Amino acid sequence: MIPYPYALIELIRRLEERRYVFATDPQPITNDLRTELGDWTDKLRIRAERIDADGQLHRTLDKIDLRIHTVIKLIMLFWLVSGFMTALALMRADAVNFFYVLVSVLGINWLMLLLWVVWLFMSKGKSARKHGAWFNPLSFIRSKDTLTQSAVDVYEQYLHEPDMRWYWGKLSHQFWLCTLTGLLAGITLMLTIRQYTFNWESTLLDSKMLTKLVEWLSWLPNKLGFSAIDAQTVAHNQSVGQIADARQWAILLMLSLVLYGIIPRIIAWLICRVRLSTKSPELPLELPYYQR
Numbered sequence: 001m002i003p004y005p006y007a008l009i010e011l012i013r014r015l016e017e018r019r020y021v022f023a024t025d026p027q028p029i030t031n032d033l034r035t036e037l038g039d040w041t042d043k044l045r046i047r048a049e050r051i052d053a054d055g056q057l058h059r060t061l062d063k064i065d066l067r068i069h070t071v072i073k074l075i076m077l078f079w080l081v082s083g084f085m086t087a088l089a090l091m092r093a094d095a096v097n098f099f100y101v102l103v104s105v106l107g108i109n110w111l112m113l114l115l116w117v118v119w120l121f122m123s124k125g126k127s128a129r130k131h132g133a134w135f136n137p138l139s140f141i142r143s144k145d146t147l148t149q150s151a152v153d154v155y156e157q158y159l160h161e162p163d164m165r166w167y168w169g170k171l172s173h174q175f176w177l178c179t180l181t182g183l184l185a186g187i188t189l190m191l192t193i194r195q196y197t198f199n200w201e202s203t204l205l206d207s208k209m210l211t212k213l214v215e216w217l218s219w220l221p222n223k224l225g226f227s228a229i230d231a232q233t234v235a236h237n238q239s240v241g242q243i244a245d246a247r248q249w250a251i252l253l254m255l256s257l258v259l260y261g262i263i264p265r266i267i268a269w270l271i272c273r274v275r276l277s278t279k280s281p282e283l284p285l286e287l288p289y290y291q292r
Helices: 004-017 026-034 040-051 056-090 098-122 146-159 162-193 207-223 231-236 243-277
Strands: 095-097 197-199
Touching: 004 040, 004 056, 004 146, 026 040, 056 098, 056 146, 056 162, 095 098, 098 162, 098 207, 098 243, 146 162, 162 243, 197 243, 207 231, 207 243, 231 243
Parallel strands: 095 197
Antiparallel strands: none
16 A cells, blocks of 8 residues: 555654664664665665564554555445445346436446546645545544554555545446445346346436437447347337347346446556556655654
8 A cells, every 4th residue: 555665664663753762772883874875765765674573563563554455345345235235226126227226326426536637636736634524534544553543644645635536536446346346246246036027117208319328328239249129129118018029128137237346446546556656755855754
């Protein structure tokens, strides 16, 4: 989650400012490295590793990292189960309104995806403090122990860097992917064990307009080799679904969830991951501590 050398150096800075007693005295190590040639950052890394001779600081950082990942995995599991249970609720009736289910599983997802794109441009160059307000994995980790709390503070500062908007985006897409995967699993299970009929109803839209909408939905699946639903099938399933056409509607529903829900989220997640991998935190060398 955070580069180890950066975390260790910053942890030692915070601990020294709080007059923490290390296993190895930092002053002799600092004096020795002052006379050596080399890059500041490299010497700070060597200094940090020598101060943490017993590995206690390393173990503390690993412990914080493990707790954060555990919290995230538990929340991902919660959204996976929530998506599955939502699918069971949507598919409880034998006669399914196709567009109602489609909008239910994709509508909010696409709205939030568009809001993420807008937020991405608006948050450029700004602190990520407000961006992560909806969820902070560090809020589950609090301690009166100086070492542990200092490690939490290092992570807290790192998560609020402007470039960490990619981390918050990646986390959001992970949660949505869990929800969509749960929805797909639930819908697939119910379509496998029960016989459904699919119909559509609309006060404002007529059969011609709904046919055009189905054509748009079927375009990508058709390119992948799946047969499209024709205008006659759409007209026959108005208000009352036909068992003979149910398989076509079911396949279109599952493909729509995968192609227009899961895959766009995977693409957005990959963008965030790639962008995050190119961002490396810089030590605040302008601080008096580092200048000394």
